[in-house]
Amino acid sequence: MKEEHKQEYKQKYEQAKQDGVKFWPDIIYKDLLVSFGLFILLVGLVTFVGIHPEAKADPSDTSYIPRPEWYFLFLFEFLKFVPGKIEWVGTTLIPALAVLALLALPFLDKNHLRHWKNRLTGISIMGVVVLGMVGLTVRSVITTPEQAEGSAANTIQDQMVLGQEIYSVYCVECHGPDGEGGIIAGVEGLEGVDLKSISSKDEMYTRSDETLENIAAFGQQDLGMPPYGLAYGGELKKTELESVVTFMRYTWDDRVELPEDASSAGAIPEIKEFEVPSYEIHISRIVQRYCISCHRPEKENNNYLMQTYQEMLTTGDNQGNNLIAGDLNSYMLLTNKGISILDPVSGEEIIQQMPPTKLMKDEYIHLFEIWVLNGMPETAAEAEALTAAGQEE
């Protein structure tokens, strides 16, 4: 900048100061007002929008769609336009040049004029760049697919429910619904293996949460337990494994006490006298805990699936005999009591006791009986109507 321009600017600035205001209080007052407004805005955002809950980092879960903080999205999106060999142009050259240009701006723009109408080129370049950044950010938001909601179970209550669910599906067929173990029946490759209990004091007092999680993740492959963690070829994410461990710890370890608000989670409600149980509230939960581990597709189960109400009534090789409304000789009720079903012609056993390793609590066996006697109501409303009708008689 030429000396005369410098002098000219200084003069003008002095004049502007003369015509201006005092820093205190005129400017400070505006600053404080804006800062205060922003603070209120922040408190509002925190209170009413909050922070989106996220699951714990899981290096094995490569299905997660990476998304940077919103102010890096434009850069992230920009890189999609420079793929492959010239990637470095987008990741290095252009950002480096942009930063350099920004830093060197006072040298690049030697024009002494300041009003925007006298700097149309510069203003337009900046305008295009900013519009481009906004456009790329919007494009990134629109084109990034919605992240499948991960199971972000953060409270003990959520973890208990999730853990119970996963334990029922993946663990019960060998370890039993209460971790009691015993002789494995009906599991391919492990038939007849005698498993020790995993819910005993010995186990609970000597295995830390980390050990339990590692066992679930890697398995005990020499002993026949397959790996369940994603990292070792299984299906379970880290959060899911942790939930199973939480479920085991709070259910079987007598040193820990379940917080009160979490104790009701996933519990099977008791029935009162004369109350008719329903699939919705009672049976589905018992089935979930004791049966589903084997009675789902691709397991050895005489093709009898129990994942839904419909499946329970209509699938299986012995379909028609498993559940008969009002019939105490329904196969399910007999096997639940430990009576195996024999083929009427050959006399061979076609169904063993159920569950195979250990019968359910009497309370649950009884609940199934009342349910079958009352025609196996599906919904809570149906069961309630039956209860009311029964009490009228």
Place this chain on the structure above:
Amino acid sequence: MAQSIFTWLDERLGLTEIYDTILDRKVPKVNWWFTLGSASLFLGLLQGITGMMLSVYYVPTPDHAYDSITYIMTGVQFGWLIRGLHHWGASLLILTAFFHLLRVFFYGAYKYPREFTWFTGVFLMIGALGMGFTGYLLPWNQRSYWATTVGSEIAGTVPVVGDFILRVLRGGTDLSAVTLSRFFAMHIWILPAVIIATVCAHLYLVIRLGISNIPDRDS
């Protein structure tokens, strides 16, 4: 009495002088866009204060980072508020700083005699983005883990030194406890130190040169 205490302090600390040079000075009449700088300063201070509070409970290890934040959110009195302010404040700070930059650009305020103020400002913008990048990993959740994986991968594509940068960022070939430790140190010690020093230089220049005026048509 109060007068004599003030005089005693003033003689030794130069309070009147500070008041005269910083507060009681004439500046050009400006508009509301000129509050963006002080708004960024305010948000920066808020980030500092809430950040210090968070560091009381936060544990920078893969085993405990996530749980320590869950504890801050559920177990600590007003922990949700402090973390929420830090979380949202970061986004808002980036916005105010960016608009501040655009305002300075639009009025040509980076020109003589404020070139150096502009340099320090650009450095501060980069510093703020650095804080955003390093802070993003600290909650150690899925979002932060994978964003940092990709972010450091991008740094790894720099010609010649890319692999070196990648390993410096991650402290190895993969994201690990070392990465978290390094990002934490960057986030709470190294970057803040650099940023505080640069903010001081920036403010010194703003006070020394005075805030710019709104240019008229023939300037």
